[in-house]
Amino acid sequence: MFTVAVLFLTVETLAELLQPALMAGIVDVGVAGRDITEILRYGAIMLAIAATGAVGAIIRSTLASKTSQLIGAELRSDLYQKVQSLSLENIDRLKPAAIITLLTNDISHIINFIQGIMRIMLKAPIICVGATVLLIIQTPHELPVVTVIIAISMLLILANMKLGYPRYGKLQSHIDKLNNVSREFLRSIRVVKAFSAEETEQQKFHEAAFELANAGTGATRIVAIFSPLINLVVNFGIVLLLWSTSTQNGGEIGRLIASVNYMTQILISLGFVSIILNSAVRAVASSNRVQEVFDEIPAQATKSVAGRPTFGNSLEFEDVSFTYCGTARPAVEHLSLHVEGGETVGIIGSTGSGKSTLVNLIPRLYDATRGRILVGGINVKDYDIVSLRKHVAIAPQEPLLFSGTISHNLLFGNTNASEDEIYSASAIAYAHDFISDLADSYDTELGQGGVNLSGGQKQRLCLARALIAKPAILILDDCTSALDAITESKLLDSLRTHIAGMTVLLISQRVSTVMRCDRILFMKDGRIVGNGTHRALVKDCEHYRAIYEAQIGRDVSV
Secondary structure (H helix, E strand, O other): OOOHHHHHHHHHHHHHHHHHHHHHHHHHHHOOOHHHHHHHHHHHHHHHHHHHHHHHHHHHHHHHHHHHHHHHHHHHHHHHHHHHHHHHHHHHHHHHHHHHHHHHHHHHHHHHHHHHOOOOOOOOHHHHHHHHHHHHOOOOHHHHHHHHHHHHHHHHHHHHHHHHHHHHHHHHHHHHHHHHHHHHHOOOHHHHOOOOOOOHHHHHHHHHHHHHHHHHHHHHHHHHHHHHHHHHHHHHHHHHHHOOOOOOHHHHHHHHHHHHHHHHHHHHHHHHHHHOOOHHHHHHHHHHHHHHHOOOOOOOOOOOOOOOOOOOOEEEEEEEEEEOOOOOOEEEEEEEEEEEEOOEEEEEEEEOOHHHHHOOOOOOOOOOOOEEEEOOOEHHHOOOOHHHHOEEEOOOOOOOOOOOOOOHHHHHHHOOOOOOHHHHHHHHHOOOOHHHHHHHHOEEEEEEHHHHOOHHHHHHHHHHHHHHHOEEEEEEEEEOOHHHHHHHHHHHHHHHHOOOOOEEEEEEHHHHHOOOEEEEEEEEOOOOEEEEHHHHHHHHHHHHHHHHHEEEEEEEEO
């Protein structure tokens, strides 16, 4: 389509270039000779060529639009697929707000540039060169003037590009910042309103918006300066042309008109070249940003063990350390741990102790910066990453739900689950009753993020979703924090009877949640400082004992 569009663009351009020469023929041959036949003949030729050019323009415009939009759609799809393959560490480094800008604003610049190539960029040079050649043919003695005018114009265009490129890159970074402020506000809008902090958020947005405006002004100022200069130079050339041909006789008036027309075409084409090169500068800045994402190396298996008949569910951490991007202090440090298959292990500790980081390393949401993590005796990096994640399910503390029905959300991890499996998992998670009370039951439409449900209801749906996936390893990351004590106790009792043979890691801030686990880990500053049963930790781990006494009391017989 691109090639065909360029062919029709060439037809359109040639049609435009022939018009002034034919007009010269009408004036110098038909009008000067008072020959109506020649006037009509030249007129008919002009009309036929104009019609041909119009057909070429219509076809070129249609193909250009379709081609650029298809390229944009494929580029967005490829970029989105690439983002999905990245680890959370990649995404943290790239920043979600910047990725959103890439998928929307940056690719739009690339689309506009591609469309501009087929509409203006290829047309403008052809017209510029063709008009120059025909101008020289019409008035050969004007070659020095034309050469100087075009040389000065090209120097101005190159200066425009050199000065504009860094400014457009800076402009895109300010768009990222504005998107980040907007995204943060919309995600936290309830907190903002609860604390009447609208004025503070308005000030943040105001600052980001004006920084973007200033960056945009700096970028467009270059165009505002150089475009008039290019027009001035070419118009000066037209004046010189008229002045130098002022002594021509009436028989050469047609050539003079054609020469002025060609100079005007050169002026317009140089203006278009300037515009499209400004678009090219933005497109190059955007494409470099997009390329950074494509150049990111995602977490990938070094060898596939997809042929294994079973997926082991034992866990082994061998001197594992991990540091988040942009931080100096490790979130997990020199951690070694063995978990038997089918064991239920509680993990407790203060905020920031590394609990969530520990479990996020298992499905390779992040990759350990040191040491090895083994699942079923095999390094997690040696598994096919899709297979690994299908056998590890997470119910997060912050419940993440998608727009769509409840059923759609529950089937997210196992699209082949039967209706009975959905009901069973929902009952285990103590979600079936409240779902059944809704007007459309499992077909109830959820707003973005499940906004029409309570925090506890969303957590129970996320737990049911994890259970429906039938994982070998189940990670419960403080996923009952929004439940009252009675509901939590019932849910945990229900869960214990249905997780036989499943390895479970249960993270919580509450001793009452983890105390009946087979074993409890107490974490502090990224290390395990306590490892044993509830009774053993109350007796031997002062950190655990302090939390136990603060939450429950001093009766260690519980």
